[in-house]
C-alpha cells in the first residue's frame with residue numbers, strides 16, 4: 001500500500017474545503033436514506049465531524065500500531081449511533097465516491113485500491129472492537145440526572161446515575177446527549193473516581209452561542225434521562241506504573257474535571273494506605289467567581305500530598321496569583337521529574353504545553369488532550385472533542 005499517496009490525496013481533498021463533506025453527505029444520504037436519521041438534524045458542513053476525521057484516520061493507516069487503542073475506542077464509542085457492520089460499507093462507498101469525484105485524474109486504479117484497503121483495515125478494527133463489547137456493554141447508557149447545581153454564572157455541576165454502571169478510568173471522557181438536543185453529542189469528563197453507586201459528576205461550562213452547553217447549564221433538570229457513550233481517551237489516564245509519580249496539574253475552567261477525578265482517586269488511596277504521590281494543581285479562571293471548585297480544593301489542600309494554586313487572569317484586584325495559569329505553572333510549579341497533566345481550552349492547552357516544554361520538561365511527560373475546533377461547543381472550556389487529527393494521531397500539536 002502506498003501510504004504516501006493516501007496522505008497526498010487526502011491533503012488535496014482537504015484543501016477543497018466544505019465541498020468535500022457536502023458531496024460526501026449528499027452521496028451517503030441519497031444512496032442510504034435510512035442513515036440520515038443517525039445524524040443531527042442540521043448538517044451544516046462547517047460542523048462536519050465525520051468526514052474530516054474519516055479521511056485523516058484512513059490516510060494515516062501506516063500509524064495504526066500507535067493508534068489501535070484509539071481506533072478500538074472509536075469503534076465502541078460508535079455504538080451510541082446504533083452503527084452496525086453493514087453501515088461501514090455505505091460510509092466506505094461514499095468516501096471513495098467523494099474522493100473519486102474530487103481527484104479526477106489523480107484517482108488512479110492504484111490510489112483507489114489503496115484507499116479501499118486502508119478503509120477496510122480501519123473499519124474492521126472498529127467493527128471488531130464494537131462487536132467484542134456487545135456482550136459486556138450496552139450501545140449507550142441511559143443515565144438519570146440526580147442533581148444539577150449552578151456554580152457561578154456559567155458552570156453547572158451535574159450528577160447522573162447511569163444504568164447499568166458505566167466503567168471508566170479517571171482522565172477519560174464520555175459522549176453525552178441530552179433530551180433537548182438529540183444527536184448533538186458532547187464529550188464530557190467524569191470529575192470523580194468511579195463510585196460504588198455508579199454515579200458520575202460532570203462539569204459543564206456555558207459557551208457563548210453554544211447551543212448544547214448553554215442548554216445543559218440552563219435547562220437540564222433532575223429526573224431527565226441523558227445518554228452516555230462508551231468511555232474514550234488515553235492522554236489523561238494514568239497506567240498502574242505511573243500512579244506513583246508526582247504530578248503537576250494545570251487546569252483551565254472546567255478542564256478541571258478529569259484532573260479532579262484523579263485527585264479523588266489519589267485521596268481514596270491515601271486514606272486507605274497512607275501513600276500518595278505529591279500533587280500540585282494550578283486552576284486558572286478569568287474571574288475569581290469562576291474558580292467553581294475553590295472550596296473543595298482549599299479543603300483538600302489540608303492533605304500533606306496536595307498543593308492548590310488558584311490563578312485569575314482578568315481581575316487586577318484579585319489578591320492571589322494573577323496571570324495566565326500556564327505562565328504561573330511554568331514559573332512557579334515544581335516540574336523536575338514530574339508528570340504534567342494539562343486540560344482546558346485549546347488556547348490554554350497550547351500555551352501551557354509550550355511554556356512547560358520551554359522549561360525543559362520532557363515531551364513525553366506533558367500529557368494533554370487536544371481539541372477539535374469543529375463547532376462552537378468544542379470550545380467549551382475543557383471539551384476536548386476526541387478529534388484524532390490532534391494528539392491521538394502523532395501529527396498533533
Ligand code: HEM
Pocket residue numbers: 035038039040047048049050053054057058074078081083087088089091119122123126175183184185385386387388
Ligand atoms: C472507518 C470508519 C469510521 C471512522 C474512522 C469514523 C470516525 C468518526 C469520528 C472521529 C467522529 C467524530 C466523533 C465525535 O466527535 O463525536 C465520527 C462521528 C460520527 N460517525 Fe463515524 N466513523 C466511521 C464510520 C462510521 C459509520 C460506518 C457510521 C454510520 C453511518 C458513522 C456514523 C457517525 C455519526 C452519526 C457521527 C456523528 C456525526 C455528527 O455528530 O455530526 N461513522 N465518526
